[in-house]
Amino acid sequence: MADPLLNVEDLRTYFSTEEGVVKAVDGVSFQVQAGERRGVVGESGCGKSVTAMSIMRLIEPPAGEIVTGKIEFDGRDLLQLPESEMQDVRGGEIAMIFQDPMTALNPVYTIGDQLMETILLHQDVSKSQAREIAINTLSDVQIPKAANVMEDYPHQFSGGMRQRVMIAMGLSCDPKLLIADEPTTALDVTTQAQIMNLMLELAEQRNTAVLLITHDLGVVAGFCDNIQVMYAGSIVERGTGDEIFHNPQHPYTWGLLGSMTRLDESQQERLNSVRGAPPSLINPPKGCRFGPRCDFATDICREALPILHQSQEGQKVACHRSDELDLKAMTVGVG
Amino acid sequence: MTERGPVDEAVLDVAEGISAEPITQWDLFVTRLRRHRFAMIAVFYLAFIAFVALTAPLFTCAKNDTFCGNGPIEMSGVTTILMLVITAGGVYLAYTSFRSGLRGGGIALTLMTFVCALLLISSWGVIDLPHVNHYADQLPDESGRILVNIAPRASLPMGTDDLGRDVLSRVIHGGRASLAVGIVVGGLVALLGTVIGALAGYYPGVVDQSLMRFTDLVLGLPLLPVAIVVGRVLPELQFLPGFLKQGAWGIAVLLGLLVWGALARIVRAEFLSLREKEFVEAARAAGANDRRIIFRHILPNAMSPIIVQTTLIVGTAIIVEAALSFLGFGVRPPIPTWGGMAASGAAIAVRGFWWELVFSASALITTVLAINFIGDGLRDALDPTQTIERK
Numbered sequence: 001m002a003d004p005l006l007n008v009e010d011l012r013t014y015f016s017t018e019e020g021v022v023k024a025v026d027g028v029s030f031q032v033q034a035g036e037r038r039g040v041v042g043e044s045g046c047g048k049s050v051t052a053m054s055i056m057r058l059i060e061p062p063a064g065e066i067v068t069g070k071i072e073f074d075g076r077d078l079l080q081l082p083e084s085e086m087q088d089v090r091g092g093e094i095a096m097i098f099q100d101p102m103t104a105l106n107p108v109y110t111i112g113d114q115l116m117e118t119i120l121l122h123q124d125v126s127k128s129q130a131r132e133i134a135i136n137t138l139s140d141v142q143i144p145k146a147a148n149v150m151e152d153y154p155h156q157f158s159g160g161m162r163q164r165v166m167i168a169m170g171l172s173c174d175p176k177l178l179i180a181d182e183p184t185t186a187l188d189v190t191t192q193a194q195i196m197n198l199m200l201e202l203a204e205q206r207n208t209a210v211l212l213i214t215h216d217l218g219v220v221a222g223f224c225d226n227i228q229v230m231y232a233g234s235i236v237e238r239g240t241g242d243e244i245f246h247n248p249q250h251p252y253t254w255g256l257l258g259s260m261t262r263l264d265e266s267q268q269e270r271l272n273s274v275r276g277a278p279p280s281l282i283n284p285p286k287g288c289r290f291g292p293r294c295d296f297a298t299d300i301c302r303e304a305l306p307i308l309h310q311s312q313e314g315q316k317v318a319c320h321r322s323d324e325l326d327l328k329a330m331t332v333g334v335g
Numbered sequence: 336m337t338e339r340g341p342v343d344e345a346v347l348d349v350a351e352g353i354s355a356e357p358i359t360q361w362d363l364f365v366t367r368l369r370r371h372r373f374a375m376i377a378v379f380y381l382a383f384i385a386f387v388a389l390t391a392p393l394f395t396c397a398k399n400d401t402f403c404g405n406g407p408i409e410m411s412g413v414t415t416i417l418m419l420v421i422t423a424g425g426v427y428l429a430y431t432s433f434r435s436g437l438r439g440g441g442i443a444l445t446l447m448t449f450v451c452a453l454l455l456i457s458s459w460g461v462i463d464l465p466h467v468n469h470y471a472d473q474l475p476d477e478s479g480r481i482l483v484n485i486a487p488r489a490s491l492p493m494g495t496d497d498l499g500r501d502v503l504s505r506v507i508h509g510g511r512a513s514l515a516v517g518i519v520v521g522g523l524v525a526l527l528g529t530v531i532g533a534l535a536g537y538y539p540g541v542v543d544q545s546l547m548r549f550t551d552l553v554l555g556l557p558l559l560p561v562a563i564v565v566g567r568v569l570p571e572l573q574f575l576p577g578f579l580k581q582g583a584w585g586i587a588v589l590l591g592l593l594v595w596g597a598l599a600r601i602v603r604a605e606f607l608s609l610r611e612k613e614f615v616e617a618a619r620a621a622g623a624n625d626r627r628i629i630f631r632h633i634l635p636n637a638m639s640p641i642i643v644q645t646t647l648i649v650g651t652a653i654i655v656e657a658a659l660s661f662l663g664f665g666v667r668p669p670i671p672t673w674g675g676m677a678a679s680g681a682a683i684a685v686r687g688f689w690w691e692l693v694f695s696a697s698a699l700i701t702t703v704l705a706i707n708f709i710g711d712g713l714r715d716a717l718d719p720t721q722t723i724e725r726k
Contacts, residue, residue: 056620062540084624091622098620103613108635117631118621169621 003075004031005209006055006177011069013047013054016062020282024050024064026233029308032177035207037200039220039241041256042230045278048213051230052179055211056096057086074176092122095170097199099182101162105154111138111165112150115172122173137168141198160191167199171206178203179211184219196223217260221245229253232279232289235308239315249317251294251325288320296321367716374712377705384702388510389421422448484688494690496676497683502691505671506698512583512660512672513653513702516590520652523591525645528598529634535599536606537629547603554596558655563664565589570667583666586659590652598644605637639717646710650703657699673699 013025025047032038040048053059054066057078071078078089090096098104106114115134119125125133131150138146141164154162163183170178180199184192200223203210214220220227221241228238229252237250248254255274276293279285285292288301300320308318319325369375425448487494493502535546566589570580579585609615610633618632657674659665666672668679673695680692 058616058619087622087624089622090620096617096620098613098617100613104617106614106618106632106636117623121622166617169617 004072005034005036005074006032006211007070007072008051008055009070009072011051011054011071012067013050013059013064013069014067015064017282022281023233023284024281025054026281026284028069028230028233028235030228030235030238032209032211034176035204035209036226037203037210037212037224039224039227040211040213040230041215041217041220041227043215043256043278045281046230047233048215048230049181052096052181052211052213055179056090056094057081058090088122091118091175092173093175094177094179095173095175097163097166097170097178097180097183100186101159101166102186104166105162107154110151110153111157115150115165115169118169119172133172134168137172138165140171140202141165141168143168159187160195163187163191163195164198167195167202171202171208174206175208177209177211179213181213182215183212185214185216192219217245217256229256232284233281234289235316235318236290237315237317237319238308243313243315247313247315249311249313249315249322249325250290250319251296252290255293288318296325364716368712371712371715373708374715377708377712381702381705381709384510384698384705385514386421387507388514484683486688487690493694494688496679496691497688502676502694505676506673506694509671509673509676509695510698510702512666512670513656513699515583516587516653516656517649517706519584519587520591520594521645521649523588524595524598524648524652525641527592528595528645529602529641531595532599532602533606533629533634533637536603537610537625537633543603547600550596550599553593554600556593558593559658559662561593562586562589562655562659563662566659566664583656583670583672586656586665587652590655594648594652594655598641598648601640601644602637605640606633609633609636639714642717643710643714646706646713650706650710653699653703653706 008031009029011025011028012023015022015024028047028051030038040051042048050059050064054069055071055073055078057066059066066079069079073089073094078086081089105111109117112131112134115137116127116130119130119133120127123130123133135146135150138149143149143161143164154165157165163186167183178199183199184195187195196219200210202208212220212224224241226238227241227244228235229244229250230236231252237244237248237253239249244253245257248257252274255272258272259274274293279289279292285302287303288294288297288306291297291301294301298321304320306318306320308316311317311322429448482495483497483499485495485499493506496502496505531546531550535543535550566586569575569585569589572580575585579588606629615628615632618628623632656665657672657677660672660674661678663675663678665674668675676695677692677699680688680690680695684692
């Protein structure tokens with residue numbers, strides 16, 4: 001396999017607060033290949049967004065700090081780059097799409113101004129060329145009458161249209177990696193599907209790798225080649241979409257899937273939930289972090305932290321009991 | 336979104352392919368400001384005061400000579416520059432007023448611009464304008480006696496003071512001190528308050544702490560005593576250029592350096608909240624550097640409170656300058672200021688010669704009121720949560 005586009009090794013991002021050090025991301029390693037679609041799922045506060053922000057180096061000291069780790073992108077260690085070079089990487093080689101398109105656009109500038117700003121920052125083009133690129137990108141994201149829309153302000157746009165503009169901004173400089181941080185959370189369901197299709201189609205055309213961060217399993221299901229599940233600051237399971245959805249090895253993944261409404265399977269009486277709440281990231285529980293919420297926890301789970309290892313089924317999983325448990329055969333919630 | 340109506344309709348029209356005049360932020364702002372009647376009156380009143388003060392050489396005599404004679408108007412360099420700015424601004428404003436259908440304002444502004452241009456041309460000696468010489472500073476009668484404490488009458492609308500000087504002429508000239516204070520304080524406050532507040536709000540930690548503690552220090556200084564002491568030594572400072580030692584400019588700069596604290600705090604607060612907005616994060620993620628984020632992305636979003644607060648501070652500063660001159664620590668006599676005239680007027684008012692006090696104080700009060708009304712109107716017009724239907 002060729003060198004990965006993005007190689008994250010043992011990333012640890014901590015935030016210091018009055019109560020103590022919050023280990024938001026604690027030892028995350030993964031690789032993204034060029035053109036790959038990678039999904040990152042997990043519940044709120046499990047470190048998905050912080051991972052993305054760390055890659056972009058948008059974590060601001062003194063509040064937060066990348067304590068250790070290596071983030072190699074296209075052969076360079078991003079953590080060693082001076083800030084000025086990092087500014088060229090941001091938006092130019094790695095673009096980011098944010099959760100809420102209603103607030104991610106500056107209300108005092110027109111759509112065109114904002115698109116052209118990004119283009120002028122990263123490409124050596126004249127103003128009129130930048131304008132042309134901007135109009136073309138707007139047409140690419142299927143905004144009608146792109147040339148007229150350039151003079152409009154964000155408040156004249158609906159949420160879906162704004163997210164299209166954000167995608168246009170992200171893709172305008174042909175980045176190698178697009179990080180989408182819950183890009184459809186703020187949109188309604190019909191718009192969600194349109195936006196996802198559009199984003200992934202465009203990414204494929206341009207051979208842009210996508211790191212899709214979401215808490216919505218339905219969103220990643222259809223779109224991602226590989227999925228990694230995060231829990232309490234670390235990756236608990238990683239595999240292809242098929243492996244994760246049809247043969248989950250980690251009780252947490254299994255629980256998440258069980259708590260999802262699905263139209264393609266027989267109706268259950270009651271929707272299940274993963275009991276309990278995520279642990280404190282200041283004083284994580286000893287042993288497996290999912291242990292206190294896990295229906296299958298044994299003594300070893302309370303003692304030792306499981307590491308991510310190859311399971312018999314093919315995907316990687318961080319669970320002591322993954323090989324003995326046959327989660328597939330079990331109905332969620334009974335165990 | 337609270338902005339309904341015109342904006343939505345405009346979007347709809349565009350969406351349906353009907354060509355409609357797009358409504359810009361500026362249009363909305365002008366429409367809202369026009370609905371604020373007091374603010375509109377205040378704008379024209381202040382424009383009138385400024386205009387009269389700037390063109391004072393035309394119909395009053397600047398010197399103590401009794402007769403100025405006819406001839407080209409003498410204008411100082413500063414006045415010439417200000418007149419140029421007013422002319423240019425007038426042309427632009429008149430043009431936009433006509434374009435957006437404000438006919439009355441357009442005509443008024445055109446006339447004003449025309450007079451400004453005329454004065455400018457006459458100051459270059461191209462044309463001669465007659466001086467109206469009965470507003471000369473000191474008025475002798477036929478026998479050469481100086482007429483002191485004359486009550487207002489047709490030929491002397493505001494009477495004369497205890498030295499026989501025409502009060503109207505001095506009220507007009509006094510406006511220049513207040514105007515100088517307003518312009519200089521406005522500029523200095525907007526600059527210092529914005530930059531210091533922006534840096535403190537954007538960079539947490541050491542920068543924020545040191546800048547804000549410095550701001551606390553300046554805010555903690557008692558304004559009048561400090562202004563009195565520094566104003567007293569100002570003329571003796573050798574290194575200062577001449578124009579700062581005499582007249583209102585030095586006092587204006589001094590006040591400007593003392594009153595920016597409130598604005599800095601407001602700008603800092605704005606920056607603290609705006610820097611956490613997602614569009615700022617998005618700008619960083621798009622590769623913008625700090626300078627770009629501060630000045631291009633955050634500052635324009637903080638403009639409303641800056642404009643409003645600066646306007647209100649200018650009103651206060653004009654009062655403080657008048658207070659200083661009233662106490663005798665501001666602009667030195669015989670240069671006329673409203674505060675100074677109120678002081679000398681108060682001394683003779685007890686003998687029944689009320690006019691100098693009343694007219695100078697009225698000019699001061701109405702001007703500051705007008706500035707506050709404008710600040711009020713601006714706040715309403717710039718408030719994005721305000722609906723356009725406001726009465």
